Amino acid sequence: MLLHLLNRAPSSSPVHQDVLRAMGEEDGLMLIEDGVFGAVSAQVKHFPGLEGRLFALREDLEARGLAGRCDARVIIVDMDGFVALTEDAQRTVSWF
Amino acid sequence: MATTQATRYITVEGRDIGLDPEGFVVDLAAWTPAVAEALAAEEGRELTPEHWEVLEVLRAFYARYENAPAMRPLVKAVSQALGPDKGRSLHLMRLFPDSPAKVGARLAGLPKPTHCL
Amino acid sequence: MSEVSETPHGDLLVILRHAPHGSLWLREALDLALVGAAFGQSVSLLLMGDGVWALLQGQGSGPLGQKGTQSTFEMLEMYDIERLYIDIDALEARGLTRDDLLLPVIEVPAPALSAVLAGHRQIVNF
Numbered sequence: 001m002l003l004h005l006l007n008r009a010p011s012s013s014p015v016h017q018d019v020l021r022a023m024g025e026e027d028g029l030m031l032i033e034d035g036v037f038g039a040v041s042a043q044v045k046h047f048p049g050l051e052g053r054l055f056a057l058r059e060d061l062e063a064r065g066l067a068g069r070c071d072a073r074v075i076i077v078d079m080d081g082f083v084a085l086t087e088d089a090q091r092t093v094s095w096f
Numbered sequence: 097m098a099t100t101q102a103t104r105y106i107t108v109e110g111r112d113i114g115l116d117p118e119g120f121v122v123d124l125a126a127w128t129p130a131v132a133e134a135l136a137a138e139e140g141r142e143l144t145p146e147h148w149e150v151l152e153v154l155r156a157f158y159a160r161y162e163n164a165p166a167m168r169p170l171v172k173a174v175s176q177a178l179g180p181d182k183g184r185s186l187h188l189m190r191l192f193p194d195s196p197a198k199v200g201a202r203l204a205g206l207p208k209p210t211h212c213l
Numbered sequence: 214m215s216e217v218s219e220t221p222h223g224d225l226l227v228i229l230r231h232a233p234h235g236s237l238w239l240r241e242a243l244d245l246a247l248v249g250a251a252f253g254q255s256v257s258l259l260l261m262g263d264g265v266w267a268l269l270q271g272q273g274s275g276p277l278g279q280k281g282t283q284s285t286f287e288m289l290e291m292y293d294i295e296r297l298y299i300d301i302d303a304l305e306a307r308g309l310t311r312d313d314l315l316l317p318v319i320e321v322p323a324p325a326l327s328a329v330l331a332g333h334r335q336i337v338n339f
Binding site: 162 | 244247248250251253280284285287288291292293
């Protein structure tokens with residue numbers, strides 16, 4: 001399993017399309033920094049088919065006032081959870 | 097790089113040739129075979145026909161790729177141009193002790209190779 | 214040239230997603246690939262998005278004489294970097310075909326992209 005890290009909002013960069021195309025069926029996607037704008041209900045449509053493996057970093061959501069707006073399909077993890085996910089992954093791939 | 101400043105000069109055939117802090121010729125167009133001879137003499141090296149054919153390979157590599165080669169591509173280029181007997185690390189190490197890619201590039205008037213140690 | 218016919222593999226995969234000239238991303242990606250290869254690693258490239266423009270034939274230097282990256286791509290074979298994977302959808306989306314490209318490439322359809330990533334021990338994205 002690879003863990004992909006995305007730090008750009010789907011509304012400002014098309015890079016999420018490349019991530020989705022490069023992801024394997026078991027791979028996880030972690031939204032960090034401006035990537036968490038993609039976790040709100042109106043934007044999460046940009047990440048179809050990732051139920052159970054789409055994550056967003058709590059600290060980045062809270063910093064942007066998005067904690068209550070995160071879609072239910074996104075699994076919120078804190079920094080400890082993020083570290084645990086990277087340990088589970090064979091390797092991480094950053095997209096920006 | 098064109099921005100490199102000469103920190104010293106070597107006089108060859110009445111012309112002052114600018115060198116960077118590591119001894120690489122600053123203005124690639126200023127290089128002549130006599131410059132290579134002078135640089136080699138400074139280091140106590142003598143250039144034989146076997147050295148010259150490798151310097152020619154280096155200059156051809158730079159003309160084609162705009163980069164001075166690291167060791168591995170230098171071996172490959174020498175092998176392609178001069179045959180597998182000469183396209184060996186050992187042969188190049190014997191001709192240009194220390195670091196064939198760097199020493200060779202300096203004598204051939206090329207910039208320092210960017211992709212080696 | 215061909216579709217993926219063997220299992221993608223290698224020590225290092227460098228993903229290139231930026232076009233030449235507009236930024237330094239492409240040059241830095243190539244520098245990393247060349248250094249890896251100079252140290253004996255088996256290196257592959259994957260071109261996605263605007264990275265596919267980097268292989269377009271007929272590039273030159275910039276208006277101020279800035280060096281492009283075409284000659285560096287041509288040099289890759291001297292560093293034994295011979296696996297150039299390309300996202301075929303990115304190519305088609307830009308109206309390009311492999312006949313427009315400088316070098317032979319391995320065309321990768323979307324479902325096979327993840328296998329290219331999974332086949333390399335290290336992945337660096339530019």
